[in-house]
Amino acid sequence: MEKIYTVSVFTENSIGMLNRITIIFTRRHLNIDSITASESEVKDVFRYTIVLRTSKEQVDKVIGQIEKLVDVLKAFVHEESEIVHQEIALYKIKTDNLTNGSVEKVIRENYARILTVDPMFMVIEKTGHVEETQLLFEKLKPFGILEFARSGRVAVTKPMKELSTYLKEIEKSN
């Protein structure tokens, strides 16, 4: 049965890691829904968060292949219920189009915020799950969206033990 899985990968900070990780998905004809990468709480250890829809069996095999990479410290797979996750979306809208007043309601109702206002355009920011950022997108559409960008998912896990003990081990080995 296919489900959404979030894969967290911890790696050394070496060139080409993103490619090494993504080709493992490509080879199995798996499409990645979103991917983010950034330094983790441990210096020089990078964290990749990959979201995809597949079967448990397949994602477990993918984890095995990712962990086999020499520069990968550890990989984990989580179901939706096991993580807290978030995405960020930016909406650029022509300032002129916002003068009719109703935009305030949209921003309030969606818990969005205005990042910047320029004579020509303004940028609205919304963090949330994809359904929420998409909903705001639909609401702002009538005002004319000049540009829209949405990040991939970032996620932290609910079970405390495995990750924190594991990262401590990495720090100790330094």
Place this chain on the structure above:
Amino acid sequence: MTELKITGAQAVIKSLVEENINTIFGYPGGAIMPIYDALYDYTDSINHVLVRHEQGAIHAAQGYARVSDKTGVVFATSGPGATNLITGLADALIDSTPLVCITGQVASHLLGTDAFQETDIIGISAPITKWNYQITKAHEIPSVIAKAFFIASSGRPGPVLIDITKDAQFESMQFYYEKCTKIRSYYPNPELNKDSVEEAAKLINQAKKPFLLIGQGIMLSNAEKELKEFVEKSGIPVASTLLGLGAFPKNHPLYVGYLGMHGDYAPNIKTNECDVLIAIGMRFDDRVTGDVSRYAKQAKVIHIEIDASELHKIIKADVPIHADAKEALKLLTASINKNQHDLWLEEFKSAKKTEVDTLKQSAEILHSEELKMNEVIELLSEITHGEAIVVTDVGQHQMMAARYYQFNKSKSNITSGGLGTMGFALPAAIGAKFGAPKNTVIAIIGDGGFQMTVQELGTILQSKIDVKIVILNNRFLGMVRQWQQLFFEKRYSFTEMISPDFVALAKAYSIEAAKIENRANLKDALLKMLNHDGSYLLEVMVAKEENVFPMVPTGASVSEIRLK
């Protein structure tokens, strides 16, 4: 500790010396010239084998590594030199062969500019190397090479590629070498879980029909002795994968055959009748399992494997043991009861008789004057007492060699298993001879595969080594033709092959050669080849349309193995 200022190119060679490397297979070119220049000062301590194509270099390094306990080393230039290594890298990865390939690269300021002979070999080789790395600064050279050798040879071995820009080869640096023994993100030596071993021992002690499958992992962990002790104490029948042949002597009373698509009848059908299946150092390749949904479903599976990603990958193991084969076998042998399974073993023997009788009948029906591949190989095995190093290519002759050569010695069966690379045998045999110079090395090759890397006859000529080449010429791409006959209504689409005069070709390279077409001449011809001082090519004309049986057709279960 010695520190001195040298160039990056000199550091490459000095690092190889630190790793006790005395043989390199390679081909020079623009971007690797500084390294070749540095190598020129070491011609008395390092033997560089000049091949005729980089694919030849990497297959030779594979042959070298597979017969010895050493890591094969390859030099190639940038661009086409590097891309010509691709087939060998993929082959070495899937067949777990330790290699360190060093490629030259354009100068770092030219990276990404489509410079002459520039190619993204790091990107291209990422999926087919165990690890790869691009060096742009000379000071990285010793530590990266040390890391490369550690990664290539530890855990489940595999190929590593290091790409070095030309400016890094010229740059001067302080040389200091320290062997690599630990990388924090890499765990090659799993800790053996003693509870799992106990659990496995319990299953084995209770089993009525236990069955053991072995793969190349036995040889990679040098566990031949531990395997024998385990088998003799437990009394469990042993079958081998293609790459496992030689890990356990074929003439041992507990050896029951070769697994898989063209394997023996008994081990294939008994896989689906055993109660405990123990797999060691093998990965349940589809050529071994046939239809996995009908594979050993009745059995409890114990899988001993050093590569964690292989556990449960194809066959779910009831007792997975993530460990080195040697270590696990030692402990397992200590934990099991001494046992015998005479009745169960009898079942294998009677199945074997069914196979032998059926194949004999088929041969009688054919009753042809033409030579058969199996008789050539059986006679060769008899004459060499099953003790030569036999290097095979891919196809019918490969399956015949696996079936009919005795392989009484470990690391004597060198073939391209996982990737099925035609053209592997000739260069791999050259490398095998360098890796085991005291042994007789025989390459058995089909007429098709021979012509894929035939240029390496030039390497034999120049390096003056002694490799025996047997071409089993059936004037067809035999295995494809067999499938066309069985599954494509004999539509022989582009499988018939017209070949040159192989004897004349060998002689052009100053290699002694002969061609035979009759059974009567076979023994004399083989003896003449083996007794000849130096390389020798023997072309044997064999039946055009011989098939390899038994056979598990694609998609069938191992129980549905066909004898004819």
